[in-house]
Amino acid sequence: MVLRFAINVVENTSNEILLLKRSPRAQLGPEKWGFPAGHIETDETAEECSARELVEELGGQHRVELLRAHGAVRDSFYGGLYEIYLFHYRWLEGEIMLNPEHIDFAWVSCARYREFEVMDGIDEDLAYLNIWPRECLNQAKLPAHLRD
Numbered sequence: 001m002v003l004r005f006a007i008n009v010v011e012n013t014s015n016e017i018l019l020l021k022r023s024p025r026a027q028l029g030p031e032k033w034g035f036p037a038g039h040i041e042t043d044e045t046a047e048e049c050s051a052r053e054l055v056e057e058l059g060g061q062h063r064v065e066l067l068r069a070h071g072a073v074r075d076s077f078y079g080g081l082y083e084i085y086l087f088h089y090r091w092l093e094g095e096i097m098l099n100p101e102h103i104d105f106a107w108v109s110c111a112r113y114r115e116f117e118v119m120d121g122i123d124e125d126l127a128y129l130n131i132w133p134r135e136c137l138n139q140a141k142l143p144a145h146l147r148d
Contacts, residue, residue, distance in 0.1 A: 004040040004083045006049035012091045021104040029119035046085035062094025076143040077120035110136035
């Protein structure tokens with residue numbers, strides 16, 4: 001059975017992306033940095049899941065604008081088990097109020113990105129959305145078809 005996920009890449013006006021540090025108790029990627037994301041429920045669309053996860057993981061005190069959607073794509077790091085829908089948002093305003101799934105957040109520039117221990121697949125998500133030049137990303141964590 002294929003599990004479907006909506007992954008939200010949120011970018012601010014300074015071309016920084018929002019990373020969330022996962023709880024030590026997280027099943028997937030404990031204490032690693034990732035994006036607001038979640039499992040698409042049986043009765044919801046990828047778009048509905050995306051919106052729900054933004055509220056659940058960032059709180060409801062913000063406004064974003066959808067710039068682009070991409071997917072579905074199969075993951076490269078987990079044996080193709082996951083069907084991924086990517087959503088690229090622009091942060092317009094608001095406050096981030098993390099839920100218990102996360103312990104920290106950071107707005108990260110291309111220049112600082114490699115300082116963060118990110119979950120497998122994050123570089124691939126950024127490459128699919130073409131947000132930053134490929135030299136910002138960890139080439140070793142990209143599938144061959146996405147490498148420079």
